[in-house]
Amino acid sequence: MAIVVTRLVMRCLLICAVLAIGIAASLAPVGFAQPPTAVDPAMERQRQAGQASAEEYAKNLGGDARVAKVGELILDGHKVLCGLRPTVLVSNLDASGIIYGVAKGYAHSDARPGFIILNTGKLAHEKPAVQLWVYNRACGHQFRGPDPLVADCFSVQRGRRQKWMNEHDLDEICRFIGATEGDAFYPPGERRCKVMRECYADPNLR
Numbered sequence: 001m002a003i004v005v006t007r008l009v010m011r012c013l014l015i016c017a018v019l020a021i022g023i024a025a026s027l028a029p030v031g032f033a034q035p036p037t038a039v040d041p042a043m044e045r046q047r048q049a050g051q052a053s054a055e056e057y058a059k060n061l062g063g064d065a066r067v068a069k070v071g072e073l074i075l076d077g078h079k080v081l082c083g084l085r086p087t088v089l090v091s092n093l094d095a096s097g098i099i100y101g102v103a104k105g106y107a108h109s110d111a112r113p114g115f116i117i118l119n120t121g122k123l124a125h126e127k128p129a130v131q132l133w134v135y136n137r138a139c140g141h142q143f144r145g146p147d148p149l150v151a152d153c154f155s156v157q158r159g160r161r162q163k164w165m166n167e168h169d170l171d172e173i174c175r176f177i178g179a180t181e182g183d184a185f186y187p188p189g190e191r192r193c194k195v196m197r198e199c200y201a202d203p204n205l206r
Contacts (some may be wrong), residue, residue: 002025002050006103017087026056029083034097036201037061037062037063037064037065037090037091037092037093039046040173043056043057043060047114051167053066053115054067054086054087054114054116056086057115057117058088058090061088061090061093061159062063063090063091064084064090064091064092064164065088065089065090066088066089066090067086067087067088067089067115068086068087068088068089068131069086070084070085070086073087073089073135074165075128075131075132075135076128076131076132078132078162078164080132080135080136082116082135082136082138082139082143082177083139083142085114085115085116085139085142085165086115086116087115087116087117087118087135088115088116088117088118089118089119089120090117090118090121091119091120091121092119093117093119093121111121116135116138116139116142117138118134118138119137126176127176128175129159129164129165129169129170129172129173130172132159132164132165133155133156133169133173133176136154136155136158136159137151137152137154137155138151139154139155139158140152140153140154140155140158148186148187148192149186149191149192149195152192152195152196152199153199155196156173156196156199156200157199157202157205158198160200160205161205161206165200167200169198170197170200174189174193174196175199177189177192177193178190178193180192
């Protein structure tokens with residue numbers, strides 16, 4: 001009799017456990033987002049010092065970070081190049097650890113020759129003209145130095161020269177940054193837009 005009771009108790013406990021698991025599963029949030037890929041401060045310092053390659057940086061980031069070699073990256077059907085500099089692509093980058101050169105978390109670069117970092121998850125939600133502008137302004141930092149207005153100008157003039165930007169596209173870019181208030185590094189969006197329009201309309205541009 002005791003054996004039968006024990007077996008019944010064990011069966012009840014097993015059924016309860018199965019039911020509990022099922023209820024927990026039904027209440028769990030569906031489709032957990034991947035946690036942001038954080039930047040390792042030590043690796044970021046190496047990047048700043050020009051002591052880390054794109055491959056080393058991507059490996060350190062982990063997750064889905066990978067390197068697009070020169071000539072491999074295509075945005076909106078346009079092959080994009082920044083000299084001989086590769087691009088690190090990562091879909092969910094936590095930009096808080098980037099020491100310098102943050103562009104609203106979309107792209108990262110600096111004045112030291114090296115490589116560009118693109119946050120492809122954020123960039124994918126933007127219009128093609130904005131994507132191309134973001135990449136090329138990051139490239140502008142590589143060629144022209146840390147001044148954000150100079151990098152903005154570099155990008156729009158390159159867009160006009162390479163024919164992937166027209167005045168409508170420039171309007172899209174101004175809408176993209178127009179409401180930004182600016183900070184210690186970036187001027188307000190309204191001022192940036194004014195400078196870009198002047199750069200785009202430069203009659204000496206060839």
